[in-house]
Amino acid sequence: MQRILRETLAIADVELRKLVRDPTELVSRAIQPMLWLVIFGQVLSQVRGIDTGKAGYLGFMTPGILAQSVLFSAIFYGIAVIWERDLGIVHKLLVTPASRVSLVLGKAISANFRGIVQTAVIYGIASALHVPIRWELAAVLGVLLIVALGSAIFAMFSLSIACIVKTRERFMGIGQVLTMPLFFASNAIYPLDIMPRWLRIVATLNPLTYVVDGLRGLMVHGEQSLYGFGTDCTVLCLTFAVFLAIAVKLYPQLVR
C-alpha cells in the first residue's frame, strides 16, 4: 500500500513539474469556458424560458461550465498517453516493478492539477460576471472534491480509450465524438426535467450529470442539487473505481 502511494506520487510529481514548467496549456484551456460564460451565458440569460433557480441562467450554468472544462481537459489525457507510448516512455514505465495501479493512478491525480486550475479560473470569471458564488470554505472544498473525482473519472475513461485505439489520429476522432454527446446529454446547460424522456435516461447514466449536480449544490447561492452531495459523491466514487479497474487492465496493452 505504501509502495503504491510512493509510486503514484512519483508519477504525479513528474506531471506537476511538467505542467508548472509549461503552463501555456492551462492558459489556453481557460479560453473556452470564458466564451461559454461571457457570450453564451450572457445571451441565454436574457431568454428566461427555463426555470433555473434564483441565481438566474448564468448562475445555473456556471457549475455546468466547470464540469465541462473538467471533462474537456481530462479527456485529452489519452492523447498524452499515446504520445508517451510513441516515445517509448510507456514501455519503460511498464518494465519497472512499479504497480500498474500506481502508473495509472498517478495520471488520475495529475488530471486533478488541471482541474484545480480550471476551478480557480471559473470562480474568477463567474464572480466577475456577478454570479453569487458561495465562498464558504466547506463549499469550496466540496467543489474541489467533486472536481477531483470528475477529473479522475474522465482521465481514466480517456486513457482506456487510448489503450484501445493506440494512435493519435483515431483518438482525436473518437475524442470529439465522445465529448460533445457527454456534454449535451447532461444537465450542464439545461435541467433534466425539460429533457425528452429518452435523453433524461441517457443523462442519468452519464457521470457528468453527477459532477454537475454535485457542483450545483455547492458553487452558487440559490441553486440546488437534485440528488444531494452524498449521492453524487457515492456515484462518482463507484464510477471511478470501475474506470480505474478498466484502465489498469488496459494500460499494458498500449505497448502490444
Added chain:
Amino acid sequence: MLTTLLGPSAGSATVAGFDIVSQAHEVRRRIGYVPQMLSADGALTGYENLLLSARLYGVAEQRTRIEEALAFMGLCEYAGRLVKTYSGGMVRRLEIAQSMLHRPAVLFLDEPTIGLDPVARRAVWVHLKELNKDYHITILLTTHDMEEADNLCNDVAVMHTGQIAAHGSPEALKARVGKQATLEDVFTQFSGELEETGRLRDTAETRSSARHRG
C-alpha cells in the same frame, strides 16, 4: 517478451532465475531496459528523469545512486538541463544511467546506437563495456550493426524469421564462414538464404541478437 512487455503465445522462459509470466514482478525488479526510441522525457531535466526511475524502482539512497550514475555516464554537468536540449548520444547515456540505478542482473538494450553519430556510438560502447566489467551486469542487446556485435559481444545469435540461425562467439561464427570473414559475412550467410530463393526478406524479422556476458 523477456522484459515482460509481451506475453508468450507458447512455451516458457526465465530471466535471472524467475519465470517471465508467473514471476513477472520479480523479473522486473532484476532487469533494466533501454528501448530503441530515445525515450527519456524531454520536458524534464536529466536529474528528474533519474529521480523518477529511482522512485519507481524503490531505490534506497536515491541521491547517492543518481549522482554515481550521472558521474559514471559523464552527465554530471548536464543534470539540471532539460533533456530536450540533449544530443542523441547524451539521451542514450542518460537512459543507460536510468536503467542501472537499481543494479539490474540483466540489462536489455534494443538497438542502443541506432541513429547516433560515430563518436556518440563509441562512447556508448565504452560505457556498456565498463558497466559489464565494473557492475557485473549481463547485457543483452539487439542490433543490425555487425561492427557493434563484433566489438561488444562475447556471444552472438543471428536471428532469421524468428529463429536462431547461428549462435556462438564472434570468432567461432566467423571461422565457420571462412578465413578473413567478417561478422557481416556471417549475417549474410545465415539470414540471406531466403533472398536467394526469390522471396522477400522481412527485415523486421531478421535481427541479430547479441549477448555480452560478464
